[in-house]
Amino acid sequence: MNNTKRTRDTLLRTTHLDVDSIVAELRTLRRASLERRNRYDNPPRLPSRRILASVTEGLCAALFPNRLGSPELADEGVDHYVGHTLNMTLREMMMQIQHELHYNSGIEILSNEDREQSAAITQAFAKRLPNVRGLLESDIEAAYEGDPAARNIDEVLVCYPGIMAIMYYRLAHVLHGLGVPLIARMISEIAHSQTGVEIHPGAQIGGSFFIDHGTGVVIGETAVIGQNVRLYQAVTLGAKRFPVDENGALVKGNLRHPIVEDDVVIYAGATILGRITIGRGSTIGGNVWLTRSVPPGSNISQAQMRHEVFEGGAGI
Structure with missing residues (x-):
């Protein structure tokens, strides 16, 4: 083991990877790409896929707190949990919406107009959540009634990839309609990567929708x-x-x-x-x-x- 470690350390010391020249070449290519797209050296940040994954998971927990929320959640604490979760996730969502609006504007500094619009979009999205919950209830019921292998509603909600894909789609569809298509597409692709189901957020889908097996x-x-x-x-x-x-x-x-x-x-x-x-x-x-x-x-x-x-x- 010691001989292996010494050999590895010696190899690392004697191998010249020339990382600096690779960094320089990548910088040249990056700048050329930005110039072709009329961007500058410090383009606005894109929305974060990692943060959006966390936000969407939090929204699903707020919609179905007893099954997708905290496992230690007591009945008397449900409303507090939902309020706290929505407050945290919607604030994060507003920041991601700001990033998309800023990116689309093509200007270097985030404008007050984009800040105000991001707040308005977030508020409009929040008001649509009860409607999303109602549609999802119909989807879950359709899955339970349409699959003889489903033993109960809870199993459908926590196990079926089609339900997860539809849940993410319904959230993304609202955002798509409110004017943030990039965030909507990212949320749909998060579901796609986890379930194998690809639903574009621009699609229009009625209630009681069931995708069996999914992939x-x-x-x-x-x-x-x-x-x-x-x-x-x-x-x-x-x-x-x-x-x-x-x-x-x-x-x-x-x-x-x-x-x-x-x-x-x-x-x-x-x-x-x-x-x-x-x-x-x-x-x-x-x-x-x-x-x-x-x-x-x-x-x-x-x-x-x-x-x-x-x-x-x-x-x-």
């Missing part, structure tokens, strides 16, 4: 999902194509994702692309590739789609 689900920015919709693992609600402008750059913000009406079930591995409509009460089978609208009450299976594509020439 691999992708829901695009302009997707619209109605009430009482159920998705299984590896479902994609994506774009069919990506149009470009006259300069060859991708066109941003166009309506390119599906509309899924109320009471639809989409089974594992289905891929639904483009601005098409899945009619109310339809069932989309596993591994279906769908790029056309279907009327209400449809039952689309993989065999039906193969028959259409290969025998009728559709989809070519």
Whole structure:
């Protein structure tokens, strides 16, 4: 052991890594990148992913204190815990909103207008939390009723990755609508990294939404999902194509994702692309590739789609 340590120390002393020249090259590349984006040497700070992860966890604990809050929480202390947690997390959220607004402004010093706007956005977000809690109640109930393996509501809340992804999405969706899309996207990606479910915060999703198993689900920015919709693992609600402008750059913000009406079930591995409509009460089978609208009450299976594509020439 001592010989190994001496050998290592000797190697460290005699090896010249030339870190200074690497630092200089990285500085040159960094400055060139800032100049291309019309930024200066000290650009504004971005919101912190680490802090946002903590803030979102705190917000979830405030929404469901008896299950996601402190394990030692007594009944008489719930309101105090919720108030304290909200006070801490919302203040942190306001600081992160300031960072996003400052970054977007492109100026070196945070303006009073950005400070006031960050406070207004935080206040508006806080007022929406009861509505978010109500929607999440419907989502949790839908998961419990839709999964025969679920033994009780609490199990759904603390165990199901789909519920966590939906919870983070509903918080992020409010922030997206209030004008802080970067923070909203970061919160959604925190959930994505932990659950394998990617829901863009710009998507519109009604109540009683259930994602079973979760992993691999992708829901695009302009997707619209109605009430009482159920998705299984590896479902994609994506774009069919990506149009470009006259300069060859991708066109941003166009309506390119599906509309899924109320009471639809989409089974594992289905891929639904483009601005098409899945009619109310339809069932989309596993591994279906769908790029056309279907009327209400449809039952689309993989065999039906193969028959259409290969025998009728559709989809070519």
